[in-house]
Amino acid sequence: MNTISPHTEAIIGRVRYLMELRRLSQRQLAILLRIDTSNLSKVLNGKLPFSEGLVNRIVADLGVSKTWLRDGEGLPFDKTLIAKEIHSDAAMPRLQGQQGIPVYDLDVTAGCRSLDDLFGEIRPVGAIDIPGIPQNSNIVKVRGDSMSPRIINGGYVAIRPIRDMRNIFWGQIYVVELPEFRMVKYLRRHADPGMVILHSDNPDYDDMDVLRSDIRSLHVVEAILNYEII
Secondary structure, three states: OOOOOHHHHHHHHHHHHHHHHHOOOHHHHHHHHOOOHHHHHHHHOOOOOOOHHHHHHHHHHHOOOHHHHHHOOOOOOOOOOOOEEEOOOOOEOOEOOOOOEEEEEEEOOOOOOOHHHHHHHOOOOEEEOOOOOOOOOEEEEOOOOOOOOOOOOOOEEEEEEEOOOOOOOOOOEEEEEOOOOEEEEEEEEOOOOOEEEEEOOOOOOOOEEEEHHHOOEEEEEEEEEOOOEO
């Protein structure tokens, strides 16, 4: 008779919690992780060891915190963001006629036209100098509270286009362009490889399942600026 260690039992419990949270059956989770369904069942029932490789695969494919999954510390989705969070107690002035990241008087969540088209037609209202942010980024405003408190209503984000949409970093924040609207969301992997999950920071908003084929373009959020630019 196999005896499950308390540590392994705790990890299994956290995986079952994720399955309940994401409404995944064992079969769906196995497909998502690209492993045999019967082997996953044996792991979750303590008949096979819970390997470090499986922990890493769950972390990568479900976009969860490894510290939480392995040790129970922190939050399930407390994953390190690509986006730098830049804070300031004062408004940041725009630079006029100088090198920097261009700032557009554009609400990134309004409208459905391509951002690339808009950036080609609209002149920036200025620029700001942010070390470490790619020069091919653009700064735009975010309206709404679906990403609050991570991104406040009226805050700014520096975004960079993703040319190959096969290269999605799960658990990161993107501007997602769909046929009828744009939104700023976390992207999470779906059990169906033809779909993605759009997740909000604000718990009052439900997850959205969308077809990957409906995503016209993606811009990864490189920096979050929760202050006024004047």
